[in-house]
Amino acid sequence: MHTPELLDLAQKRLLATYRPQPIVAAHGRGAELFDVAGNRYLDFCAGVAVCCLGHAHPELARTISEQAARLIQVSNYFYNEENILLADELCGVTGFDRAFFCNSGAEANEAVLKLARRHFHGTGETDRVRVICFERAFHGRTMATVTMGGTEAYRVGFGPPLGGIEHVPYGDLEAVRAKMGPDVAAIHVEPVQGEGGVLPAPPGFLSGLRVIADEYGALLTMDEVQTGIARSGKMLAAEHFDVRADAVALAKGLGGGFPIGAMLVREALAESLPTGTHGSTFGGNPLASAAARTVLRVVCEEGLMERAAARGQRLGAGLAAVAARYPTLCRGERGLGLLRALVLQDQVQARDLLGPAREQGLLVTAAGASALRFTPPLVITDAEVDEAVAKLDATLRIHSAAHGGP
């Protein structure tokens, strides 16, 4: 089918919860994506920071097809080898001790929330149910995770929110301290706020949270759904800040495009969700587990952490140069590794630049109102980074000419 007919059918048959750009993806290779009309794009969305190995990575494709021909799903009534080995390997590369598997980032964050509350139920501190979260945070779209998230608009119209979740400004240790008490079960935080605008934690913030959590006997839990699995240039972004969480939520890059989520915890929390207290039918299935094992192996063997750091610096320098050329449109750049943003002036809406960038052959996303987000595959080359920066420059040149010059 051609693009116009497909778009008509989409309008008729899909719930309009999203506002997709008007192209229909057909296939990809590495950082390149092609639509059904044969147009080529440089994909700096990459499934929203998911396709860390790029599109159609031969080893990931082979793993998925061979595992699908062997065993896809068995349920958690039985063990499966791929899942046991994934748990061991994931703990090995992150320094955590135990894993729970699920299917998405929201589900992983729900698991963290349940773990924190159930942990204190188990220790007899049954009143410890409050969880401190942050303004502009994003943790998913289920009822619990929109309550944990810091965007009021995502909660409107969905009835009473989950109780016991409170928000404070990101980066404000005094505001956190003011909310603390013996009834706080956890402080839950992203080391870099992704959807909120690609905001790395300010210096001293995460270590300050660790101190406060310890002082009050609460858990420090992290959402590394977007930042985890090498995207920031380290396996977990918390490593940049030398801070260890008690539990972490992962998803996105873990499967390289195949859906999988995980919660990792320290050994001290191994008994916090006793048998029967939590579960997920598809969680830890052999197909997703095999895919994630291949992702971890390729990330380590191909040095993708180091590549994310190096290409991230190159991308950051390119974005900074573009920002300097168009000061009436841009304020600068920020981010870590290959999670970066061009920060726009207040009067420029990031979403207004998505179509113009696409017309130059560059796919990017908006993070918050004023950040244009770049999350390319970790296998991106220097030449592709430079090509993307040139396309961005052309986008802003045309935009600024149409709106009265730089």
Ligand SMILES: Cc1ncc(COP(=O)(O)O)c(C=O)c1O
């Ligand atoms: C930091 C963070 N947490 C959670 C989620 C939700 O993940 P999912 O859409 O897989 O439920 C996202 C998705 O963008 C995210 O960026």
